Amino acid sequence: MADTETSETLISEGPQEASQDNKDIEEQRIVQEQRALSAENLAHNRRNIIPIMIGLAFVIFLAALDGTIVTTCLPVIASDLVGTSFQLTSMATLPIISKLSDIFGRRNSLFASIGIFLVGSALCGASVNMIMLIFFRAVQGIGAGGLMTLTFIIISELVSPRERGKYQGLLSGASTMALLLGPATGGLFTDYVSWRWGFYINCVVGLIPISLLSMYLRLPTPKGSSAEKLKRIDYLGSLVLIIACILFLLAVAWGGHEYEWTSGVIIGCFLGGAVFTAAFIYVESRVAVDPIMPLYLFKNANFTLNAICGFAFAFVFFGFQFCFPEYFQVGRLTSATTSGIMGFxxxxxxxxxxxxxxxxxxKYGRYVEYPKVGAAIAVVALILVARWDVNTSLGEQIGSFILFGLGAGLFKAPQSLIAQTSAKTNEIAVATAAQNFVQTVGAVLGIAVVTSALNTAWQDRLAQLVTQDGVAASSDSLFINGNFNLFAIDLLPADEKAIVIAAFIYGFQICMYVAASMTAVAEFSALFLTHVPLRTKVGDQKGPTESTKTETEITQHGQK
Structure with a gap:
């Protein structure tokens, strides 16, 4: 009787085991095909790394060039409004687009970002009123957010961590070239062609990366139906993040210009931004199934320290870029062209x-030493700049600039690499985006704080230096909405002009000491960075992937 039951059991289980074996074999075949395709794509990309890198460099160049050209092409008031809409969408979409690239694929997301950016550029150039220009500049910012982060993410999938340094350094070089060429190009368009070409030029330059990357870049597309992919999107987290960014950006854009920093509007924006930031943290940690910014990344000490460094660097670098042209134009009464040349x-x-x-x-596989040395050099350089006055020689100015540039380059180069080595392979996209997001916030706050500190210190010092019947009586004409009216200084008598310049130099020096202090914060954070050995293979920043485990298990099952 027992033998009969056993036979029946074996007979009943036989087809199930056969079915499971067939399923395992099919899974093994799919895994092997995917791995073969991935290896084929990797080999193809390695063979064509030069045209791919040129294409990616032009992507970064495109995003950086746009910002510098537009600020030159548009009037000050218009550029404030247009710049705010661009900053808002580019900052808010950085982590969102990087997460979408996890869902829909890097290549698809990159080309979508380029397309949105170029369409936005064309529509900005064709705008017939300010409302259209502001709206389409916001559209352009969505694309720019993708351009700025996806290039670094894609590099992480093309080359090993050990090789990323030189390629990411080349991308930094491309953005730096845009800083050099942008102001001059914008000036030429404005003076001899039309401000509209400050936007149309993007459509011309954009053809280069589109052509190169469409021909040579191969990256896998994640499996799954469109419905399954759409379900993975963190809609609530994205919405809350966008609202938080809007409130904070409006606060720093309006503060000291449209409203006093202590006004109810500014305080309300900051409080609202803080509330939505707290809501974003809650959503990402407790609600979102697939969060756009996993907060557990910040549990990694290196990642958090590097984020602090990135925030401080962007705060100082972009704040300094805003400040030094005003030193030459106001403190030394030189032309905008001269101040631009000094920036070289x-x-x-x-x-x-x-x-x-x-x-x-x-070459050497080490990276944590560079931010430590770079920040120290930058601190020294900024302290030297803080000593500038109306009598500072050209040699001292150039020497300080060279020192700051060298230190900033050492500090900036490894930041994306440190963020990526602090994350697992499947977290590189969100880690890179989080780092870029923090840097963007630092840049926005740096410009706002430096602008406010400069104008506040300047006006306070001006009030101390003059009598009621002196420059103070005409000081209202020197400032419009908290910004200095450069043309008004030429209308002042020589003695009053000297007082205004002395007050400006005082405000400039205060700003440089603020920048030096923030750089010291970056130096302190960099001192605690620890070295993680750089691997020499692509995609090996964690243990075996699930597909690898499955293949191993299937192989073992087949051998039984």
């Missing part, structure tokens, strides 16, 4: 330093 003394060393650092990282 900083940008060229930055280009050399960041590119060389990338190659040194690839």
């Amino acid at each position: 003394a900083m940008v060229i060393p930055f280009l050399f330093s960041s590119t060389a650092t990338g190659f040194l990282i690839t």
Whole structure:
């Protein structure tokens, strides 16, 4: 009787085991095909790494060039409004687009971002009123957010961590070249062609990366139906993040200009931003199934320290870029062209330093030393700049610029690499986006804080230096909505002009000490960065993937 039951059991289980074996064999075949396709794509990309890198460099160049050209082409008031809409959408969409690239694929997301950016550029150039320009500039910012983060993510899938340094250094060089060429190009368009070509030029330059990347870049597309992919999107987290960004950006854009920093509108924006930031943290940690910014990344000490460094660097670098032209135009009464030329003394060393650092990282495999040395050099440089006055020699100015550029390049080059080595392979996209997001916030706050500090210190000092019947009586004409009216200074008598310049120099020096203090914060954070050995293979920043485990298990099952 027992033998009969056993036979019946074996007979009943036989087809199930056969079915399971067939299923395992089919899974094994799919895994092997996917791995073969991935290996084929990797080999193809390695063979064509030069045209791919040129294409990615033009993507970064495109995003960086746009910002510098537009600020030159548009009037000050218009650029404030247009710039705010661009900053808002580019900042808010950085982590969102990177997460969408996990769902829909890097290549698809990159081409979508390029397309949105170019369409936005064309529509900005064709705008017939300010409302259209602001709206389409916001559209352009959505694409720019993708351009700025996806390039670094894609590099992480093309080359090993050990090799990323030199390629990311080259991308930093491309953005630096845009800083050099942008203002001059924008000036030429404005003076001799039309401000509209400040936008149309993007459509011309954009053809280069589209052509190269469409021909040579191959990346896998994640499996799954469109419905399944759409379900993975963190809609609530995205919405809350966008609202938080809107409130904070409006606060820093309006503060000290449209409204006093202590006004109810500004305080309300900051409080609202804080509430939605707290809501975003709750959604990402407790609600979202597939969060756009996994907060557990910040549990990694290196990642958090590097994020602090990135925030501080962007705060100082972009704040300094805003401040030094005003020193030359107001403090030394030089032309905008002269102040732009002086910037070359900083940008060229930055280009050399960041590119060389990338190659040194690839050669020796070390990277944590560079931000430590770079921040220290930048602190010294900013302290020297804080000593500038109306009598500072050209040699001192150029020397300080060179020193700051070298230090900033050393500091900036490894930041994306540190963020990526602090994450697992399947977290690189969100880690890179989080780092870029923090840097963007730092840049926005740096410009806002430096602008406010400069104008506040300047006006307070001006009030102390003059009598009621002196420059103070005409000081209202010197400032419009909290911004200095550069043309008004030429109308002042020589003695009053000297007082205004002395007050400005005081405000400028205060700002430089603020920048030096923030750089010291970056230096302190960099001191605690620890070195993680760089691997020499692509995609091996964690243990075996699930597909690898499945293949191993299937192989073992087949051998039984």
